[in-house]
């Protein structure tokens with residue numbers, strides 16, 4: 001469904017001898033429809049940049065990206081994005097924040113409202129539609145951000161450390177809600193996280209990036225059916241292996 005081929009991207013960097021930082025060089029990744037992929041790697045390795053390029057927010061210097069869309073695209077967008085902070089507009093209600101991404105798609109106001117409410121129901125916040133962002137908890141704000149991303153009915157949901165700022169309990173419950181959402185909507189998910197436990201608990205495949213430029217250091221497929229036990233011994237062993245690889249990369253200065 002998504003084929004990333006030989007993607008390269010350099011940012012201008014006056015401090016570097018050649019005047020640029022190469023973040024991606026000939027980067028390849030294939031993602032199957034409905035797959036849940038977690039991307040882990042050291043800070044600065046290029047995880048957010050990769051998502052930004054896939055989302056079309058940053059044009060690559062070279063490479064191709066094929067994204068086969070499913071179904072009718074009227075009133076939809078190909079991607080939904082969720083960041084570490086919810087980035088809600090404080091002067092808009094929860095419903096109007098979710099409807100924000102639907103503007104410019106040729107939908108009537110009533111239809112935008114209906115779609116926003118449907119997305120809020122998906123994340124269990126139907127009763128909070130009329131509230132203001134400051135009246136919500138951090139976890140609820142993050143659920144609104146997920147609803148906003150889902151409202152445009154994207155094939156691909158990209159999440160950049162979406163639960164990174166939440167406490168452990170809220171984080172675990174949002175992980176389970178996300179899995180439930182994923183099962184019900186069959187979206188393809190690219191999920192960036194620093195938390196290897198989270199990656200192994202959630203994903204079908206965990207991709208460890210090394211840099212720089214970013215390359216795939218390892219790829220682990222996790223076939224354990226869901227719901228998964230958080231203390232599963234095979235999962236624990238995999239978490240340790242990925243952590244060891246990550247710390248080897250950092251010790252070697254290869255981050």
Ligand SMILES: Nc1ncnc2c1ncn2[C@@H]1O[C@H](COP(=O)(O)OP(=O)(O)OP(=O)(O)O)[C@@H](O)[C@H]1O
Pocket residue numbers: 011012021023041042043044045046047048049050
């Ligand atoms: N707009 C930009 N201009 C110049 N350099 C940038 C820009 N955005 C990112 N970079 C550089 O690209 C590299 C990768 O950054 P990126 O934000 O993708 O890392 P990351 O893996 O998401 O890190 P973190 O885990 O800390 O979020 C870094 O060296 C960063 O300084």
Ligand SMILES: [Mg+2]
Pocket residue numbers: 047048049160
């Ligand atoms: Mg990042």
